[in-house]
Amino acid sequence: MTDVAPARAGVDRTRPSSAWTGWGQWLALITMTTDHLSRYLLPASWEMGWAGSSIGRIAFPLFAAMVAWHGLFNTRNPLRYARRILVIGLVAQLPYMLMPRASDALILNICFTLSLGLTGGSWLQGLPTRIATGTLGQGRLVAEVAAALGLWWLAGFWVEYEHYGLLLIPLYMLAMQRLHLAGESLPERLQAAALALPVLVVAGLMNSSDMAKSFTVATCLAMLLLAAGAHKAMPAVPTAMPRRLWLAWYPAHFVAIALWLWVDGRLAAGV
Structure with missing residues (x-):
């Protein structure tokens, strides 16, 4: 999902080591592929739904953590980084739409x-600086917040994992920023812990089953402990x-699953 240079140990005190993301890439692809194989490819008689509800639930929060980490610490232009992720999504959308689903709604x-x-x-992340430097007036701030909330609300109906995602x-x-920069004082640690709680709450709300x-x-x-x-x-x-494997795997594995379903006859049958 990402196009950031390979992880390397940080030498700047404000930039933490990103060595863990090398492990994260392998784990994310393995858990995502396990989820999709159990959901789309394996026969229902195999009763592999548990894999998607367990191993498969690791993938999205792991991908999101790596994107957030690189956006914070490893790229000078997060918006350009977001555009590169979007390009992968555009390439993957057609084979993704071929996956069997209970609903025909566009996701x-x-x-x-x-x-x-x-x-x-x-x-x-940029709001505090813009407010402190006076480049963002009160009227503009209200307008931007309203636009951001509106976009979030509308986009949540169209994307995978919806509003919580x-x-x-x-x-x-x-x-992550507060946890990394928190000092030894109790108020700083409490503030960092308070900012970590919403992540865990949203993570719990994203899924229905206890597993x-x-x-x-x-x-x-x-991810927060990292x-x-x-x-x-x-x-x-x-x-x-x-x-190349990292960038191509997401769309390519959907193509492979769609081809297998077509050969097996399930894609044409809409199963």
Whole structure:
């Protein structure tokens, strides 16, 4: 989903080590693919629904965490980064639409959720500076907030993971930044913990089953702990994921699933 340079240990005190994202890439692709294979490809008689409700619920909060992390610490232009994610989503949309679904309603794939979430998070991150420097007047602030809320409300009906999914990256960014920069004083730690709570609440609300909720919340909690300092203990991944594989896997695996369903006859039958 991302197009950021391979993770490397940060040398700047304000930039944490991103070595964990090398592991995150492999885990995200494995859990996402497991989810999609169990949902779209494996026969219902195999009763593999548990895989999507457990292993599969790791993927989205992990992708969102990596996007939020890179948007905060590893890119100078988060909006350009969001556009690159959007391009992957546009390429993937047609094969994504071929996946069997209970409803014929148009849903935009997860890259649209990630791209819009990063755009919103970047806008939110920039607000304090714009207000402090006087470049954003009260009237303009009200108009921008109203427009952002309106876009969030409308887009939530069209994207995967809906309204809660769009909130995850902005909330991640707020929490990760505060957790990383928090000092040793109790007020700073309490403030950081308070900003982490909304991430966990939204993670719990994104899913219906208790199993799915627990895996999603646990994944988000692990990501927040990385921002709080656990990133320092993460070694570099032994085998870095090839950049082309990382960029191509999302649309390519949908193409492969669609081709298999077509050969098997299930795509034409609409099963």
